[in-house]
Amino acid sequence: MEPKIRILYIDDEANNLLAFQASFRRLYEIYTAETVADGLNILNDKDIQVIIADQRMPKTTGVEFFNIVRKAHPNPVRILLTGYTDLDALIDAINKGEIFRYIKKPWDEMELKTAIQNAFELYQTRKQLRAKVDELQKANDELNRFVYSTSHDLRSPLANILGILNLAKLQQPGKEKDVNEYFAMIESCVNKMDVFIHKTIEYYKGIRLDDVNEDVDFKKMFTDSIELCNMQNPQIVFDVHVDQPVAFRCDGFRLSLILNNLISNAVKYQRVDEANPRVKLSAVVSERQAVIHIEDNGVGIIEEHLNKIFQIFFRSTDFKNGLGIGLYIVKEALTRIGGEISVKSEFGKGTSFALTVPNQAKEPEK
Template structure:
C-alpha cells in the first residue's frame, strides 16, 4: 500500500496527464494535472468515453492498433484549450483490457506544445528565408542591370549628356541601396536580441522625418508633430526607429500627387505603461480588399508600390517582438492612419525571447 500511495503521488505531481479507462473505454481515473492544462476538474471527466476526445479519423486506426501486439498506440494529438489556444501532446495508449486489475486502457499525455511551436516557427522561418532569397536576387538585379546599362551608354555619350546619365545611374543605385537596407532590417530584426534603452521620442521622430524629407517629393508634404516627453520611455531604439522609418517612408511614397496640401500628422503620447503613436496621412489610401494583406511578406497593393514589399511585414513583426500592437484605418483616395502601441519598459527589464 505504501508503494501504491507513493506511485499515486508521483502521478498527481507530474506534468503529464494519466488516464485510465474501463472496458467500455469510459474514464474512471484522470490525474489532477488535467486541471492545469485544460482548466477542468478531473471529476467532471469521469465516465466520459475516451474516444469522444479522439479525432474521428484517428479512432479506427487506434482501435485497430490496440487489437494487435504489442497492444499500444503512440501518436501526436492536438487539443484546443482556453480561448481557442492549441496544445499538442504525445500520447501513449496501452491496452490492458486483459490485465486482472486494470481491465481497460492506460493513456499518458505528454505536453509537447513548446517543441511543436518551435518546429513550426523554424519551418516558417525557413520558408520565409527561401522567399526572401529568391525575391532579393530577383529585385536587386533590376536596378543593378539598369545602372550597368546606363554606365555603358554614358561612356560613349556626348559631354553635355553625361550629367543626365549620372543622375539616372544615381537613382538606380539609390534604389539598390534601399533594397539592401530593407534586407538588413529584415535579418537584423530576426537575429538581434531585444534591448532596453531610454528613447527621446520627439528627437527620434524629428530625426527620421529629416532623413526622409528628400525622398519621393517629401519636401512638398507638410508635417505636424504633437507629443509629450514628460515621462521617460524605455524600449529597443533600433527596432522603434525601424518601425517609424518604414511608416514615414510609406506616407511619403504613397502621397496623393493630385492633392494640393499633402500632410502627415503625428501624435505621440508616453505614459508609464505605453507609448502610443498615431501617424496619419491624406495619401492615396488602401483599397479595402487589400487591407488585411498589407502586413504580408512581399505584398504590394498598388502600381505605385516601390521597394521589396518587406516594409510593413517588418513593421508588424518588429512591433510583435516588442509586445506591442498596430492598427490601420484607411479609405482609398482619402488617406491612412496607423495606430501603434508599444509597452514602456520603464519599470522592468525587457524580456528577451
C-alpha cells in the same frame, strides 16, 4: 493558478471510472467514457492532453483503440491499463508508438499520478517542439523568398545600368545633353540599389541584434525620423503631438526602426496632386504602454490588400517602386518588443497606423 491536466479515461467498467474520478478529480480535469464511440466524441469536442484506456474491453482492446485514435488525434499521450500480462501485445504497442507506458490493474495511485505527470510533460515538450518546427519552417520559407527577391531586385538595377552604359557608348560625339540624361538614369538605379541594401541591413539587424531597453523621448524620436524622411518630400507638413508624463523604456533601436519605416512610407506614398500633403504623428504614454498613431493623406491602400501588407516582399502598389520589405521589418521588430499594430486605409484618401508598445520602465522603489 495553472489549468488542470485534461484526461480522458476509457473503461467499460463503471466502477473503475468512478474510482478514478474519486481519486483524481481534485488534481485533473477528467472526462470518462465507457465505449470507444463516446471516447472519440469527447476527443473531437475537447482538447485532451492524456488518454488512459483499459486494455480489455468487450468490442476492442485498448491497444486497438489507440491505434485508431492516434491517426485522428496524434497529440494526446496514451497510457494503457492492463489487468493481465500480454507481453507480446504490450511490446508491439510500445514499439509502434501507440502507448507511452502501461500500468497494471489495480493501479497504484502514486505510480499512476507519476505516469500522468510524465505524460503531460511529454505532451508539453512535443507541443513546444511542433511550434519550433513551424517557426523554423516559416523562417526557412521567408529566407528562401528573401534570397530570391534580393537577387532579383539587386540584379534589375545593375542590368539597367549596363544597358544605359551600352547606349552611352553608341552615342555620337557632341550629344552632351543626352549623356547627362543617361547619368541621371544611372543615378536613379544606383539610388534604388542603395535603398534596397539599406533595407536589407535593417532586416538583418532587426532579427539579429539583442534587445536593449533604454529611455525613450518620443519628441526627439519623432524629430529624428522627420529629419531623416523629410528630404524625400520637403512640402509635407508634419503635425506632431506627444503626451509623455511618465518615463518610457523600450528597445530604442527597434522602435526607431519601426517609426522610420512608417513615417518614410507616409512621406513616400503621397499623392502627386495633393495640394496640402500632411502627416500626423502622436504618442500618448502611460506607465503601462505607449499608443502611437501615424496618419497621412496619401495614396491609401486597396481594402483587399490590408491583410497582406505585412508579408515580406508584398507590394500593395507600384507607386514609386516600393520594395515590399519595410512593413515586414516593422511587424517583425514590433513583435520582438511585444507591441501590436493595426491599420486603416481608404484608397485615394490616406492611411492610418495605430501601435501599442509596452512600457518596460521599472516601477519606482517604494
